Amino acid sequence: MARIPTTRMPARTPELDSRLHAAVRWLNGWLRRGVLGGRTALQAVREMPVAERLVDREDFYRETCCAIEKAVQGCKGSRAGYIGLCLIRFMSGTPQ
Numbered sequence: 001m002a003r004i005p006t007t008r009m010p011a012r013t014p015e016l017d018s019r020l021h022a023a024v025r026w027l028n029g030w031l032r033r034g035v036l037g038g039r040t041a042l043q044a045v046r047e048m049p050v051a052e053r054l055v056d057r058e059d060f061y062r063e064t065c066c067a068i069e070k071a072v073q074g075c076k077g078s079r080a081g082y083i084g085l086c087l088i089r090f091m092s093g094t095p096q
Helices: 014-030 041-047 057-073 078-092
Strands: none
8 A cells, every 4th residue: 555655745736736626626516424414515505694694794803802802811821922912913903
């Protein structure tokens, strides 16, 4: 049995990209998944409601920012806190 190298990925080529996209399209369109109730990914996406109709964008944004700020307050360690602050700045549009 051929061993797949784990140290590096194969070089990207147009042929590899084409085959990969074809495989993804086939899997999404034909593979029935138990976690989706026996539906394909495409069937599940078609049946899902559009998120913008379920949640108000401003409420979602405000709640997300509050949750991030709470999470940063509970960070243990300077790196985790720094990452959290960068995320808050990113969400608020403030440059780092």
